[in-house]
Amino acid sequence: MTTSTDRVASHPEPSEAGVDLKSSQLRDVYRQMKTIREFEERLHVEIATGEIPGFTHLYAGQEAVAVGVCTPLTDSDYIVSTHRGHGHCIAKGCDVGGMMKEIYGRRDGLCKGKGGSMHIADVDKGMLGANAIVGAGPPLAVGAGIACKLRGAGRVSVAFGGDGSCNQGTVFEAMNLAVVLQAPVIFVFENNGYSEHTGASYAVGSKDIAARSRGFGMPAETVDGSDFFAVHAAMLRSVARAREGGGPSAIEAITTRFYGHFEGDPQRYRAKDEVARQRDTMDCLKRFREKGVVSSTELDAIDTEVLKLIEECVAAAKAAPLPAVSDLTTDVYLSY
């Protein structure tokens, strides 16, 4: 059987476009990936204390996808995210402290504590929301794409999804509509191998999400999702196409999650050594370091700064006030 990784390995596309980035941009790329990683690693620890309420789905392992996709975007471009959305939020420029407070359910959280981990949004940043309904985002991204097209300013819209959402009918509808309208939408499928507790090799009937996307009438490519430079290069091609009026395209990024579907998931569906092996071979941070485009001294300094930032965010979130009960019925309507 052909595995997802085989398809990437056979992909001839060079992944060098990202090295055109300036050194300051490369440092920012690493800082963002590291921020996402440490944000999630710290949540993993804090969730175990019981202090964080609800369901949390960690993005650790997939950072190169969020950052590779969002690096060519500006605040005027839109993304629609998923239940595993922390990485997308950070990569699109959401305030990390505000996110942490939101996840702690605090009044000053990015959504006043009313959204939580699965509903973080910042419309001013073009971040149209994490979304707890698998497959609900792509139709929204097409709508944002219609707005981009109507305004004619070369803006684009990105629908993040996974190997789980690629099987939802809503995603099929959105992909077809995007092709029909030639909307500037990029469908990014993060194939992390699992839709909840079920393997993609079982649940994705055709095995190949990029090929399926091509079936809708749009170009699509499969990239190594643990290689920032590969994701970024593919995204540059998709964004250029969309900005120039060439319509939608799709990217399937082969990636992995270092944790379960949600925190507390015993992951009995994964081989015992799988995550350890993937942390060894598919860690985007290691891969970035190995590329040697930024010196280890500089990367070490960024590591220290990121750890300090996350420490401050957690401390601030823990100390932040809770929402007042009087906030319960506000923000339902603008006027009623």
Place this chain on the structure above:
Amino acid sequence: MAQLSMRDAVNQALHQEMARDSRVIVLGEDVSGGAGGTSNEREASGGIFGVTKGLLPRFGAERVIDTPISESAIVGAAAGAALAGLRPVAEIMFADFVGVCMDQIYNQIAKFRYMFGGKSACPVVIRTAMGAGMNMGAQHSQTIYALLTAIPGLKIVVPSNAHDAKGLMIQAIRDDDPVVFFEHKALYPRKMEVPEDPYTIAFGEANLVREGDAATVVALGRMVTFAEKALDALAKEGIYCDLIDPRTTSPLDEETILESVENTGRLVVVDESPPRCSVAADIAAIVASRGFESLRAPVGLVTAPHAPIPFSPALERAWVPGPQAIEAAVRKVLGG
């Protein structure tokens, strides 16, 4: 003042608002029609009921968007476009089809503002044709506004005549909250005087259609016309009732209903839907809990039976609540 059908009144509202505000777009299946056909005739339909006629030639295909039969993508795209700053009017051809895009309506559109901590608006209008009486069978005849009235975050409009439909549609498009607008198919051809100039009718303000001390009759949509017939018959015997048309079920003008019942002591609610969890049951519960002291008789509910809508005209006539049932219900609360 011109005599306009309800169809033409809504059409005029759409024309006027699209001319006034370039952010207003219309999308849905066959809103113009003809795309991809062999006749090369665009605007082959102008909406299956003709409500969107003339929009495509005047405003162009960028703003009047024919879509595939993809209700989730239609409503989701409207939602995403609204988050991105447009004011979309999406058409769901028949209210029954809300079933295939329910997630986008009740999990997405209705909740964005709240989940995002009040930092977004989703000014979508969903227009949809509803109602029995045309032998269209169980899947093309329902009213289903009760289902959506139950959902916080949505505003629900159920016009009963052409004049109100125009003012309520203009209000819906200008409103910053999401609105679902139910147009009864049997009311489309009914004409009345409608002012040419744009005007709005505020949501949550009932129309006191008729006045009288004997009883309070509350009716919605097409049922207002049937209630008028019933009250005509009763008036011949000197029995005069208040007839209240709430016009919107969310927000609901509870005060006008309660004040009327305080005066009359008797209430009949007429609702073209099965009885359980209906708007009729809701209004009865509101009056029972907030105006019990005013009631001098049990509340009369005139609804359809707890059954799907049958095809055979002989059966469908029996399903739809009619003037005679309303008249009988009023006589019953009067103790007759």
